[in-house]
Amino acid sequence: MSLTVTSPAPAAAAAQPRTYEVRTFGCQMNVHDSERISGLLEGAGYVPSDGGQPDLVVFNTCAVRENADNKLYGNLGLLAPVKKERPGMQIAVGGCLAQKDRETILRKAPWVDAVFGTHNIGSLPALLERARHNAKAELEILESLDVFPSTLPTKRDSVYSGWVSISVGCNNTCTFCIVPSLRGKERDRRPGEILAEISALVNDGAIEVTLLGQNVNSYGVEFGDRGAFAKLLRACGEIEGLERVRFTSPHPAAFTDDVIEAMAETPNVMPQLHMPLQSGSDKVLKDMRRSYRSKKFLGILDRVRERMPHAAISTDIIVGFPGETEEDFAATLDVVEQARFATAFTFQYSKRPGTPAAELADQLPKAVVQERFERLTALQDRIAAEENAKQVGTTVELMVTAASGRKSGETGRLSGRARDQRLVHFSVPEGAPVPRPGDLVTVPVTAAAAFHLISDPATAADYSLRRSRAGDAWDRSQAESCGVPAGPAGTRTGVSLGMPALPPRS
Numbered sequence: 001m002s003l004t005v006t007s008p009a010p011a012a013a014a015a016q017p018r019t020y021e022v023r024t025f026g027c028q029m030n031v032h033d034s035e036r037i038s039g040l041l042e043g044a045g046y047v048p049s050d051g052g053q054p055d056l057v058v059f060n061t062c063a064v065r066e067n068a069d070n071k072l073y074g075n076l077g078l079l080a081p082v083k084k085e086r087p088g089m090q091i092a093v094g095g096c097l098a099q100k101d102r103e104t105i106l107r108k109a110p111w112v113d114a115v116f117g118t119h120n121i122g123s124l125p126a127l128l129e130r131a132r133h134n135a136k137a138e139l140e141i142l143e144s145l146d147v148f149p150s151t152l153p154t155k156r157d158s159v160y161s162g163w164v165s166i167s168v169g170c171n172n173t174c175t176f177c178i179v180p181s182l183r184g185k186e187r188d189r190r191p192g193e194i195l196a197e198i199s200a201l202v203n204d205g206a207i208e209v210t211l212l213g214q215n216v217n218s219y220g221v222e223f224g225d226r227g228a229f230a231k232l233l234r235a236c237g238e239i240e241g242l243e244r245v246r247f248t249s250p251h252p253a254a255f256t257d258d259v260i261e262a263m264a265e266t267p268n269v270m271p272q273l274h275m276p277l278q279s280g281s282d283k284v285l286k287d288m289r290r291s292y293r294s295k296k297f298l299g300i301l302d303r304v305r306e307r308m309p310h311a312a313i314s315t316d317i318i319v320g321f322p323g324e325t326e327e328d329f330a331a332t333l334d335v336v337e338q339a340r341f342a343t344a345f346t347f348q349y350s351k352r353p354g355t356p357a358a359e360l361a362d363q364l365p366k367a368v369v370q371e372r373f374e375r376l377t378a379l380q381d382r383i384a385a386e387e388n389a390k391q392v393g394t395t396v397e398l399m400v401t402a403a404s405g406r407k408s409g410e411t412g413r414l415s416g417r418a419r420d421q422r423l424v425h426f427s428v429p430e431g432a433p434v435p436r437p438g439d440l441v442t443v444p445v446t447a448a449a450a451f452h453l454i455s456d457p458a459t460a461a462d463y464s465l466r467r468s469r470a471g472d473a474w475d476r477s478q479a480e481s482c483g484v485p486a487g488p489a490g491t492r493t494g495v496s497l498g499m500p501a502l503p504p505r506s
Contacts, residue, residue: 018055020046025071026062028212028248030095032163034060036121037094044125053082056090056128061097063178063352072097076109083111090114090128094121100178100354102141110137117141119184159477160399160438160470161208161244162201166194166232170214171221172251174278175289175356176318176349179214186215188222191232199239205473207438208244208399209236217250217259230262237266241469243440244399244419245269249276249316253291255300264307271308272421275300276316280335281328284321288357294335301339312342312387312420319376320349320369322360329372336379342387342422343451344380348373381450388448391422395444396455398424399470402437405452413454416441426455432463438470 020041024034037058038048046056057079061072076091083089092114093105099117106112114127119142127138169184170177198209211232213219220228236245245268250259252275263269275297279285282293304311317332336344348369351358398416405415405425413425414435426443428434435441442464447454457463 017045017047019049019052020056020058021049021054022058022060023075024060026060026095028163028210029165029168029214030060030062032165032212033095033118033121035163037124040122040125053086053089055086055088056092058092058094058124061093061095063096063100069097069101072105073108076112080109080111090131092116092124092128094118094124096179099141102139106137106139113137115139115141158402159205159473160468161210162206163212164194164197164201164209165189165212166216166219166229167213167222171218172215173289175287175360176278176321176352178352178355186213186218186222188219188228190223191228191235194232195235195239198236198242202239202241205438205469205476207242207468207470208246209242211236211245211247213247213249215249215251215254216247217256218254226256227258230256230258233259233262233269234266237268243268243468246272246421248274250274252276252297252300257303260303260307263304270419270421271311272314272419273304273311274314274316277332277335277339278316278318279321279324279328280332281324282331284324284328284332287323287360288318288321294331298335298338310420312422313339314343314345314421315339315341316345316347317376318347318349319373320364322349322357322364323362324349324364324372329376333376333379336376336383340383340387341380342384342420344376344384346373346376346380385448385450388422388450388453391445391453392448393445395442396422396424396453397440397442398426398455400435400437400439400441402474413456418453422453423451424453424455427457429457429460429463432457432460433465435465436467436471436474438472438474439468440466442466 020038022034022037022041024030037060041056041058042048059072059075063069072093076093079091083091090113091109091111093112094116096118098105098115099119102115105115113131114124114137116123116127117140120140123140127140131138167186167188169186170180171186172180194211201209217229219232220226225231233245233247236242245266250273255275263271263273277297278288278290280294285293301313304313317336319329319332349357349364351363396418398418400414400416403415405411405413408414408425411425411427413427415423415425418424424443424445426441443455443457444462445453446456
């Protein structure tokens with residue numbers, strides 16, 4: 001569908017390069033899409049904003065989380081007076097909420113210049129140019145993918161690691177999820193294209209990649225090879241210079257033993273797995289249309305740990321799904337206790353318009369959902385702290401990240417990710433060399449908390465640094481951007497791979 005609606009006319013574009021800022025809400029797919037958006041804009045002559053008010057603000061939106069629309073319209077409202085004072089400024093809205101709300105965005109925020117969907121990211125520069133030329137807003141929403149996003153230019157947020165999409169869309173019909181209707185049926189890339197993109201990233205200095213898909217272990221169904229994902233993992237193991245491979249997210253119903261074997265037998269595939277549970281109640285799983293049951297889920301975890309005893313497993317859990325009884329919730333607590341997740345991303349169920357679950361009769365009171373949520377998070381926090389405590393005394397290899405902890409200014413610690421994706425804040429012993437983001441350090445774990453580990457090596461002998469091609473790439477990127485190369489002084493914040501950071505909890 002392609003529609004054009006009227007909005008106030010912006011002034012002509014300035015002669016100097018226009019600056020831009022992309023604001024991203026949502027999942028890893030949205031973060032990766034924002035890298036494409038940045039690449040497209042820079043290819044069209046835009047330059048990143050230096051911290052001042054940009055000439056273009058792009059919102060890449062999510063429709064999955066509660067209050068996603070309120071968050072967008074609140075941000076748009078704040079920009080309305082700014083745009084009024086800045087002739088020529090433009091605002092664009094894309095992503096899942098744009099795909100869903102379409103004309104509603106321009107009705108509620110007529111000062112927006114361009115609206116584009118999940119299937120036509122590549123149209124953004126042309127839509128912005130048309131909006132300027134025609135002095136009216138442009139809305140273009142396609143019902144199916146026009147160009148696979150990975151063929152578009154990309155401005156990577158991190159030089160030492162990268163996202164690589166292996167598929168887009170989803171063939172599942174979970175009753176709480178709106179993603180299939182917004183991103184469409186699953187479309188798979190050919191293995192050669194994926195491996196070529198990974199090789200290009202490695203040639204540019206990256207040593208870590210995360211394979212992305214709404215359901216990565218169904219990869220290959222479109223071209224008739226149900227074993228394609230395990231083969232892809234093994235093929236990643238043949239890429240020289242690629243040290244860490246991760247993936248997200250699989251679906252328990254389609255997760256097969258050949259993937260477990262590929263993970264265990266491919267040295268650069270990390271001992272980390274994100275396996276969404278959603279609920280431990282078989283009744284609720286059936287109501288969610290999740291085609292597995294708790295026994296199967298726990299069996300997968302057992303087989304993963306049999307082959308990779310030190311694997312860290314994370315999950316997603318929804319509390320308060322319509323019709324969830326206290327007995328159902330108790331079943332979730334029981335599965336969580338048995339599963340011993342390193343991390344759990346817990347969510348309170350909220351109605352998402354357009355999903356079957358939103359029409360179910362037994363919607364639970366907010367107070368009930370909140371009380372259960374607090375019990376679940378307390379349980380998981382205890383388990384996470386216990387599991388992290390087991391790491392004290394072990395030695396871990398960390399890939400140093402650009403972002404440090406909130407207390408890094410006080411503690412002087414840097415941050416890195418272990419092979420199992422655990423976050424570790426570490427100090428550099430006096431006289432020892434300081435790593436760059438992308439370098440690898442080996443350190444002892446000296447303390448633990450629920451959401452991170454700490455390493456304070458007693459002496460330089462307890463600390464070792466391996467400078468990497470990724471660290472060299474970081475130095476080059478800082479030089480090119482007039483930044484400060486090397487070490488903790490760098491201020492650019494990269495996108496961490498694997499799972500997003502847990503929000504702070506009171």
